[in-house]
Amino acid sequence: MFKKVTERKKGKKYGVFKNSLFMLQEAKNKVPSVIWLAVLDGLLAVAVSMIELYIAPTILEKLERHSTLSELLYTILFFTAGITIASAAWAYVRINMMHGRIEVRIHIMNKVRYKMSTSSYPLRDKQDFMDLLVKACDTLNDNDKAGEAIWNTFTELLQNILGFVIYLYLLKSVDMVVILVTIATAVLGYIVNYYVNEWNYQHRKEDEEICKRVEYILNRAEDRYLAKDIRIFGMWEWLCRLQDKYMKLYLDFCGRREKRYFVADLADLVLGMLRNGIAYAYLLYMVLGGQIGAAEFLLYFTAVSGFTAWINGIMNGISTLHRQGLELESVREFLDYKEIFCMEEGQLLCQEPERDYTIELRDVTFRYAGSGGEPAKEVFSHLNLTIHPGEKLAVVGLNGAGKTTLVKLICGFYDPDEGEVLLNGVNIKVYNRRDYYKLISGVFQDFSVVAATVAVNVAQDAFQIDMERVQDCVGKAGLKKKIETLPQKYGTLLDRDVHIKAVELSGGELQRLMIARLLYKDSPIIVLDEPTAALDPIAENDIYQKYNELTKGKSAVFISHRLASTRFCDRILLIEDGKIAEEGTHEELLGNGKRYTELFEMQSRYYQEGELV
Numbered sequence: 001m002f003k004k005v006t007e008r009k010k011g012k013k014y015g016v017f018k019n020s021l022f023m024l025q026e027a028k029n030k031v032p033s034v035i036w037l038a039v040l041d042g043l044l045a046v047a048v049s050m051i052e053l054y055i056a057p058t059i060l061e062k063l064e065r066h067s068t069l070s071e072l073l074y075t076i077l078f079f080t081a082g083i084t085i086a087s088a089a090w091a092y093v094r095i096n097m098m099h100g101r102i103e104v105r106i107h108i109m110n111k112v113r114y115k116m117s118t119s120s121y122p123l124r125d126k127q128d129f130m131d132l133l134v135k136a137c138d139t140l141n142d143n144d145k146a147g148e149a150i151w152n153t154f155t156e157l158l159q160n161i162l163g164f165v166i167y168l169y170l171l172k173s174v175d176m177v178v179i180l181v182t183i184a185t186a187v188l189g190y191i192v193n194y195y196v197n198e199w200n201y202q203h204r205k206e207d208e209e210i211c212k213r214v215e216y217i218l219n220r221a222e223d224r225y226l227a228k229d230i231r232i233f234g235m236w237e238w239l240c241r242l243q244d245k246y247m248k249l250y251l252d253f254c255g256r257r258e259k260r261y262f263v264a265d266l267a268d269l270v271l272g273m274l275r276n277g278i279a280y281a282y283l284l285y286m287v288l289g290g291q292i293g294a295a296e297f298l299l300y301f302t303a304v305s306g307f308t309a310w311i312n313g314i315m316n317g318i319s320t321l322h323r324q325g326l327e328l329e330s331v332r333e334f335l336d337y338k339e340i341f342c343m344e345e346g347q348l349l350c351q352e353p354e355r356d357y358t359i360e361l362r363d364v365t366f367r368y369a370g371s372g373g374e375p376a377k378e379v380f381s382h383l384n385l386t387i388h389p390g391e392k393l394a395v396v397g398l399n400g401a402g403k404t405t406l407v408k409l410i411c412g413f414y415d416p417d418e419g420e421v422l423l424n425g426v427n428i429k430v431y432n433r434r435d436y437y438k439l440i441s442g443v444f445q446d447f448s449v450v451a452a453t454v455a456v457n458v459a460q461d462a463f464q465i466d467m468e469r470v471q472d473c474v475g476k477a478g479l480k481k482k483i484e485t486l487p488q489k490y491g492t493l494l495d496r497d498v499h500i501k502a503v504e505l506s507g508g509e510l511q512r513l514m515i516a517r518l519l520y521k522d523s524p525i526i527v528l529d530e531p532t533a534a535l536d537p538i539a540e541n542d543i544y545q546k547y548n549e550l551t552k553g554k555s556a557v558f559i560s561h562r563l564a565s566t567r568f569c570d571r572i573l574l575i576e577d578g579k580i581a582e583e584g585t586h587e588e589l590l591g592n593g594k595r596y597t598e599l600f601e602m603q604s605r606y607y608q609e610g611e612l613v
Ligand code: ADP
Pocket: 125, 368, 369, 376, 379, 397, 398, 399, 400, 401, 402, 403, 404, 405, 406
């Protein structure tokens, strides 16, 4: 009841019990042996402990009764064999349960990764979603965090509860007061620990924020790409000062946390002394009064401290389960985070090879989520645009005009705040968004190269690669000569951060690789957001010359700062103040003498007459 109230108060959606069930369910589906091995682990631990408890008192009792030597030897042999077999079985179980637990943790981690890479794109702008991701990864990254360590907690709880029940039965002849004092002091210790755990949970965000900053600074300092800037701009000192500032904050936080741990440890110590003092005094009193013999004294003496350990074990287990349940809360909240777009529940959308696709933006108004929950300024206001099948559309405008945002709306990365994006007259919101993405391919401003071979990067698949097609696309993108002179050719690894033997491609070469990837996907709609920004003029010219071949039979949206490069498009849009300010072919726009002409002439002054102008 108490737990329920606090969980509701803090907005915890699932609670410890449901989160534990979640783990059991995941294990049942993925590696069921994890569950019964955990049970076996607990049972064997209790068995070993029972044998250890009885061994000395039994021998002592035999000695007291003057048993024969052979009887004594048999008893010792019996216990030794028992403890050897139980310990060996226990060790065997412990070794074999590890890989199953790791598998379950990785399985849940993969779910988190899948959610991250396939969830609605705007969720990436949501701070609470990203915070949950960090917490979920933290819970699953290490084997000492809840994602794996919870199995130890389950085992320990089972072991301690079983032990508690058995010892309770054993100690039934001991005064109830001793048992009650033992239980009461252990419960009090638990309550103190519970509040320390709660404090930790409530201040987790503060801890994470500081750690995130320290980690960011350390990563930047090591970053290969920043190595030049750090040296030239003397950024090192600045980074050191920032690190000092956040380290101080972190140490201050640790100090506050340690104070609470200290109080909890002190409470444990005092309560432990009280509990043991009373119990041992009572047992000594019974021996001295002749109520129990030496063997029984030894049995109860060991049992009372064992009994305390079981109670402490139960309380610690509950406390740990509570903390781990809270850690798992982030995993579950992340996995169940409500999607903004329709995914599997949306209508199926299959790419039909001969079908024409028309994209229409109807009366679209869009603004990004501003910082601090405030809505940002509108990027587009009541925008109307139709991209006809096979049309080549160029989008130009000043920085910040909204060119990339337009591409994001066409790609379905964001939905408009008002108005609709339609595919052949149907609002794309009704489709499974993942199907919609299959219709689109693009080259975006930031290159997403994976640490794999050239062929994998082009095919975006590590298993089914059509090598002929890879070579054809690399050829069309103008990268064939470069790749084929490399010793490993299409098997050349990329990304030196991961592979020591990787080849470093230049910005322009990477951009060509991205074009090859776009061609390999062969989708009916393509978007090119400054696809030649990193190319030299000859390479750029080469891509322009091939533009019609590259986009043949496809609808293409092309963003460029180089106004002359838009000549070969069917239509040019000039975006300004959230609207389409001008629209037409290159010649038409130059003929009207307005903004496009002004920008074009301004840019032309810096270029000599030639192919680019
Ligand atoms: P362009 O591509 O024409 O340079 P963008 O489409 O990138 O312009 O940006 C249009 C406007 O939207 C700019 O004012 C930019 O600051 C803002 N903007 C872009 N991306 C985001 C974002 N993720 N969150 C908030 N504002 C953004």
